[in-house]
Amino acid sequence: MSVFANETGAEILKAVRAPEFIFPTLLMPCAFYALFAIVLSNSGSNATYLLATYGVFAVMGPSIFGFGVGVSTERERGWLQLKRAGPAPAYAYIGAKLVTTLLFVMLALIPVYLIAGFAGGVALARGTWFALFAIHLAATVPFVLIGINLGFTLGSSGAVAISNIVFLGLAVLGGLWFPVFAFPSAMQTLATFTPSFHLAELALAVVGAPGERTSSTNALTISIMTLSLLVLSLWTWSRQKQ
């Protein structure tokens, strides 16, 4: 347990000491939300729908970049190799990164929620607030797995570039910035292959704007995607070890 506490402490210190990486991922979601849901919005209900989708967007940054860029940098610097030569448990490293990511995910989500509630006039039942928050937190898992796969496959400069593409691609295609029905039909089809799209539909259903699929279809799709990503990341991890 003390290993886990130490690893987590080290992860948090590393993150806090690189504010130039943290701040964009924390600030971008609430800045974008404030702009599109409140300043440029002409309808009150937009603020509620966009809270559902921008919440998913807020989760993506810390998850994809924290693991994608973080793991590939530490792998490339030989730090992971040194840990592996010693008796450092792998679960503590991954677990500590996950806890740190969840912490920053919350730090990214809370301002968006505060803006929604106080400036956007979003009014939800207490249970709905919590259900939405739970879905947003759970969204961390598939995005972290995407980050792990990038981190164990790419070199550090490649990881920065590809993480950005994946991050922006999933945000746009998943309909997190603009609703998917505004897309041409080919892009609409493509959207259904992204986890961000199904997570956004799940969140939208909670706030009373369900898509054409049932929530259980969304949840099942997300589960299958998450499981596949998990299998893939176990494979990339074991390939590391050889």
Added chain:
Amino acid sequence: MKTELEKPALISRKLTHRFGDKVALNSLDLSIPSSGVTALLGANGAGKTTLINCALGLCKPSSGSITVFGRTPGEIDTKHLVGVMLQDSNLPDLLTAREQIELFRSYYRHPLSSDEVIVRCDLGHFVDQRYKKLSGGQKRRVQFALAIIGQPKIVFLDEPTTGLDIGARKIVWNTINELSDSGTAVVLSTHYLEEAESLADHTIVMHQGELVANDSTNNIRAMASGAVIRCETRLDINSLLAINHVQAAQIVGRKTEIRTDNATASLRLLLQADSNLSNLTVSKSSLEDAFIQLSQSQDTGQTQHRDTPTGENQ
């Protein structure tokens, strides 16, 4: 030394490792004593790092076996006996030396106290600075601290002083000597002959994945203490080999190269035997050169010329 009576720390049997077509280690049989300092000496590509990685369980042998204190490398109980400083391993830039030490401490069952490690590695005046801000020598000392924090029985140091200036190198050497005096087996890879000479009780010379020599450093130094005489002479190889102290001779172009363990004595006889001898130079043979030639004369029964880079003393 009492190493003969103790069980070896590391034993390899026919250890072979291939990267694709390239053979990094070729059927290596060796044992490393469980006390004292053992140097792995060889040029780049000799297989030193691969050998260390195999001993750590970071790479699986293609064939053959390797054990550390009778255990399989890479298993958790083995890892607790082993400390390591890897060649290309950088610690996180944003953590201080003390934070890295505290983190690594938590991995081990019976670690040293942080304060003791800080004193032993002389980290005192920079221990609270971020790793990024440290000089090359200071970074190595922090890495060294991580290698010994778990009180290992054997420590592998992969080129611990490469790229350091003389001052920083001397500090690392002192720490290695202290570590060895405390009863820990130390294996260090180096391509500096002087480093092996000043630190190691035992030296293993490797060349292109093969074992060339494995002996006490004193014996190895003695074996390689000779000189190379180059000259133009009408004497043939056989009459050269008959001269006292001459160990090997070969013709390279117009010149003859004569390896001797006593340059003065051999020269005197050589000049007597051929009064027309010309273009004479005498140079000290490098350890590595000597062993490459030695291994080849063992392989083929005659000496050959071979282009190997010298100048290992930078």
